[in-house]
Structures are given as structure tokens and as C-alpha cells.
Amino acid sequence: MRSPKDFFRPLAIGAPDPVREIPFRPSRMIHFFDPSNPKMVAKVPDLAPKVDILLGNLEDAVAAEHKEAARAGLVEVGRSWDPSGGTQLWTRVNALDSPWVLDDLTTLVAEIGDRLDVVMLPKVEGAEDIHYADRLLAQLEARAGLQRPLLLHAILETARGVANVEEICLASPRMQGLSLGPADLAADRRMKTTRVGGGHPGYLVREDPPDGDVDASRATAQQDLWHYTVARMVDACGVAGILPFYGPFGDIKDTVACEDQFRNAYLLGCVGAWSLHPVQIGIAKQVFSPEPAEVAWAKRVVEAMGDGTGAVMLDGKMQDDATYKQCQVVLDLARSLAERDPDLAREYDL
Numbered sequence: 214m215r216s217p218k219d220f221f222r223p224l225a226i227g228a229p230d231p232v233r234e235i236p237f238r239p240s241r242m243i244h245f246f247d248p249s250n251p252k253m254v255a256k257v258p259d260l261a262p263k264v265d266i267l268l269g270n271l272e273d274a275v276a277a278e279h280k281e282a283a284r285a286g287l288v289e290v291g292r293s294w295d296p297s298g299g300t301q302l303w304t305r306v307n308a309l310d311s312p313w314v315l316d317d318l319t320t321l322v323a324e325i326g327d328r329l330d331v332v333m334l335p336k337v338e339g340a341e342d343i344h345y346a347d348r349l350l351a352q353l354e355a356r357a358g359l360q361r362p363l364l365l366h367a368i369l370e371t372a373r374g375v376a377n378v379e380e381i382c383l384a385s386p387r388m389q390g391l392s393l394g395p396a397d398l399a400a401d402r403r404m405k406t407t408r409v410g411g412g413h414p415g416y417l418v419r420e421d422p423p424d425g426d427v428d429a430s431r432a433t434a435q436q437d438l439w440h441y442t443v444a445r446m447v448d449a450c451g452v453a454g455i456l457p458f459y460g461p462f463g464d465i466k467d468t469v470a471c472e473d474q475f476r477n478a479y480l481l482g483c484v485g486a487w488s489l490h491p492v493q494i495g496i497a498k499q500v501f502s503p504e505p506a507e508v509a510w511a512k513r514v515v516e517a518m519g520d521g522t523g524a525v526m527l528d529g530k531m532q533d534d535a536t537y538k539q540c541q542v543v544l545d546l547a548r549s550l551a552e553r554d555p556d557l558a559r560e561y562d563l
């Protein structure tokens with residue numbers, strides 16, 4: 214383990230200094246597109262201003278014979294990328310054990326390293342994966358003469374990754390956040406689901422039999438398969454000062470269940486989710502923006518609490534230092550979103 218004194222020193226001579234704080238920019242949706250798909254690339258100019266993060270995906274969902282075209286397509290997108298709009302440009306590179314990742318990183322950092330904000334690493338299993346990418350990125354940044362370090366985002370999608378989640382988050386000052394990878398994680402854990410995120414009708418609890426009659430009809434409720442992992446991610450990210458994201462929801466047509474899954478993640482502490490299809494962009498935008506009524510309530514609590522200490526009653530509910538802090542979380546998020554979104558600024562009236 215590195216000494217705390219060395220933690221913020223560049224890992225290569227000439228590489229930019231690591232960041233001390235992870236910037237908290239609006240991050241409600243990470244919109245995935247396949248840079249080898251001309252139809253999707255054609256939509257980038259229209260989609261970019263509508264999303265907080267646009268991600269050129271090079272890993273799963275890009276066919277092996279399109280890997281090189283996807284990398285080249287992302288370089289083209291990056292070259293014409295205008296960062297002044299405030300949208301972040303990310304990439305998901307191939308896994309560290311794949312035949313493509315070395316070319317992904319060397320090409321992208323050299324060609325568009327000054328346009329990219331974050332590199333998402335799939336299938337991260339432990340701190341050693343982050344250390345490898347950390348050093349390699351520092352060398353590539355130095356060679357490319359970059360002034361700003363690239364940040365790293367890990368997908369949690371193996372049992373070992375989940376077991377090592379805290380050390381992953383703390384492995385480097387480059388660590389920006391985590392996403393849940395429910396599809397690969399399900400396979401790695403030998404779960405018996407065959408879908409991408411969301412619940413399963415068989416994973417349920419049933420109410421007790423009325424008067425001991427086990428044959429009576431009884432209500433059941435589906436349970437959240439992902440609660441444990443998302444909660445662990447949120448805590449690990451909190452410890453490291455980085456940002457947790459829910460991942461993908463594969464049933465594109467089921468916009469209602471997608472919204473539910475995103476909202477659970479929002480309420481639990483996640484800052485955003487992935488959108489795999491344009492229809493999911495609006496869902497994430499709505500869910501991960503606090504409702505105007507919540508913002509108005511948070512404002513009332515903060516005003517009523519004065520310096521933030523003590524206890525007051527508001528509409529029959531006790532408020533104290535801890536509710537004041539929760540309300541500040543909502544207000545901070547609302548203010549940062551309002552800076553980017555004039556409609557929200559009007560609705561929040563902060």
C-alpha cells in the first residue's frame with residue numbers, strides 16, 4: 214500500500230497531479246452508445262445536450278469483429294466533441310484480461326485524452342486492477358502531455374469485486390465512482406436470473422397463512438435482488454468520497470419497472486443510472502432530479518432550523534440537526550442541477 218504522503222503524487226514523471234476531490238457534476242444518466250454503429254453515432258449531436266454523461270462503449274454489446282471500428286468511431290466522436298456544453302464524455306474500455314484493452318487505452322489517451330473525463334473499467338476484482346490502470350494511465354498521460362488526469366470508474370460485476378469493494382474505491386485518487394453490473398454479477402454469482410437488472414417474479418416473500426390455512430390465497434411481494442449490493446456500493450463510495458451509480462436496466466419496453474429500479478437506487482444514495490436506449494434518458498433525468506415539492510420542503514426545513522442545531526416542529530414532524538443535513542443534500546443536488554437545467558431552475562426557485 215502506498216504511503217498517504219505519496220498518494221497524491223503522479224505515478225509517472227510528467228503526468229498531471231491527481232485530483233484531491235472528485236468533482237460532483239450532474240450525473241443523472243450515463244448514456245451508452247456503440248461507436249461502431251453509424252445510426253447511433255449519427256444521433257450523438259442531438260443526444261449530447263440532453264444527457265449528463267455520454268459514454269462510448271467498447272466492451273460487452275460490441276461484437277468482437279466491431280471492436281476496432283468502435284474504438285476508431287469513438288476517436289472520431291471525441292475529436293469533434295465540444296466540452297463547453299457541460300456534458301461529460303466517458304468510455305467503457307474492454308476488460309483488463311481481454312486482447313483489446315491495451316489498444317483501447319493507448320489509442321484513446323493519445324488521440325482524445327484531453328476530451329475524455331472518465332474511463333470505466335469493467336469486471337474490476339480488486340485494488341490490483343485499479344493500480345495497474347492507474348500507473349498505465351499516468352504513463353500515457355505523460356506521453357500525451359495531458360494537463361488533467363483521467364478519472365476511473367469501476368463496474369462491480371463479480372463476487373470478488375463485491376467482496377473487495379472498499380479497497381477498490383480507496384485504491385487511487387483517480388477513483389471517481391462505481392456502477393452495479395447486475396448481468397455479469399448474476400452470472401458470476403451463479404444466480405438463476407436471465408436478465409439485465411430489475412427483479413424476478415420468483416424472488417418474493419408471501420404473507421402468513423390466515424388462521425393457519427396454508428391453502429388460502431395469500432399476497433406476495435417481489436423483493437429487490439440488488440438491494441444488498443447497491444447498499445454496499447453506496448457505503449463504500451461514501452467512505453472514499455466517490456459516486457455510486459445504479460447500472461443498466463435491460464427491459465427497454467418496461468419503462469415503469471425501470472423507473473422503480475432507478476428510484477430505489479436514487480433514494481438509497483446513487484447519483485445516476487445507465488441509459489441503454491434513448492427512452493431511458495428521460496426516466497433517469499426525472500428520477501435523479503429531486504421533485505420540486507421535496508426541494509420546497511427542504512428549503513422550509515433549512516429556513517426553520519436557522520443555524521442547523523436544535524429541534525423544531527414543522528407540519529407535525531420533528532426536525533433537528535440530522536434532518537437539516539438531509540435537506541442540505543437535497544438542496545445541494547437541486548442547486549447543481551439547476552445550474553445545468555433552466556427548466557429545473559425555474560421549478561426549484563432557489
Ligand SMILES: CC(=O)SCCNC(=O)CCNC(=O)[C@H](O)C(C)(C)COP(=O)(O)OP(=O)(O)OC[C@H]1O[C@@H](n2cnc3c(N)ncnc32)[C@H](O)[C@@H]1OP(=O)(O)O
Nearest residue numbers: 245246252253256270273274396409461465488489490491
Ligand atoms: C450488461 C451491459 O453491459 S449493459 C451495457 C451494454 N449494452 C448497451 O450498451 C446497449 C445499448 N443499446 C443498444 O444497443 C440498443 O438500444 C438496443 C440493441 C438495446 C436496441 O436497439 P434497437 O433495436 O435499434 O432499438 P430501437 O429500434 O428502439 O431504436 C430506435 C432508434 O434509436 C437508436 N438507438 C437505440 N439505442 C440507442 C442508443 N443507446 N444511443 C443512441 N441511439 C440509439 C436506434 O439506432 C434507432 O435509430 P433509427 O431510428 O435511426 O433506426
Ligand SMILES: CC(=O)C(=O)O
Nearest residue numbers: 393394395396397460
Ligand atoms: C453493467 C454490466 O456490465 C453488467 O451488468 O454486466
Ligand SMILES: [Mg+2]
Nearest residue numbers: 273370394397
Ligand atoms: Mg458486464
